[in-house]
Amino acid sequence: MKLFTAENTPAYIVKVFPQASDIFIKYMIDYCCGGSKPLKESFKEKNLPRELILSELNTAYQNWRTEDNEVMDWDTVPLPELIDHIVHHHHDYLKNELPALGEFVTKIFRVHGADEPHLQDLHRLYNEFRMEMEQHTIKEEAEVFPLIKQYAENPNPELLQRIKEANGDLEDEHEVAGDLLKKMRSITNGFVPPIHACGSYHITYDRLAELELDTFQHVHLENNVLFAQL
Structure with a gap:
């Protein structure tokens, strides 16, 4: 299973894993208007805990995948x-x-x-x-x-x-x-x-x-x- 990195954009991550939107909202990371810039830029601009958020994203994604959820490819x-x-x-x-x-x-x-x-x-x-x-x-x-x-x-x-x-x-x-x-x-x-x-x-x-x-x-x-x- 491919994991998310700081090089991925929030917009891409939400396309693959819609529930990531909850995590982004919690940390006030824009995945809409500013969603096309790499996640690492949001980490730097907002001084956010990079490894903690990536771990949270990937753990939630892995758990979500084990539930056989399907994503609509818009x-x-x-x-x-x-x-x-x-x-x-x-x-x-x-x-x-x-x-x-x-x-x-x-x-x-x-x-x-x-x-x-x-x-x-x-x-x-x-x-x-x-x-x-x-x-x-x-x-x-x-x-x-x-x-x-x-x-x-x-x-x-x-x-x-x-x-x-x-x-x-x-x-x-x-x-x-x-x-x-x-x-x-x-x-x-x-x-x-x-x-x-x-x-x-x-x-x-x-x-x-x-x-x-x-x-x-x-x-x-x-x-x-x-x-x-x-």
Whole structure:
């Protein structure tokens, strides 16, 4: 079994071993927007324990492989099918989750904000993220994804150039969304509620953690699989 090294990129590792995303999130290693640079660069930039993380990755991977898990090779999936997967699994999730989770974020800010000042920042960051992702998914579904599907049926340089120009803006928006999630994780102590937290507090933080994971997987599929094939 081939083991991961510091020369591998986070994007590659997540393609081979999707559960690696949990480890990367724990150490705040970017596998989406910055996922194409070797892992060793993240170790150096963040002063992370190189051998410890590699050992954790490879041990988890070996255990995962013994369970006969299979990995979807997204690089072999036709672009229209990949787009449909992104829309149905990630965009639809955001459409349902963002308004509902927003009510919880507002609730804990209203109830606990006076004693927990960071909840004001969380409320602001969350609503910035929500607006960013709602506008982003609309743009993708209305403009960019139809162009990519057209290109898959009839490749031509003019269409490809239009897609690449649009993708530049989308990847910038991905980075903005990722930065907002990282700030939310930072001010919430990794989405760990305080000891005295009520049930709504726990639910909010659990759902924020789920939102973070889904968004990073979503952006990974677009940046490192879909857009990378164009």
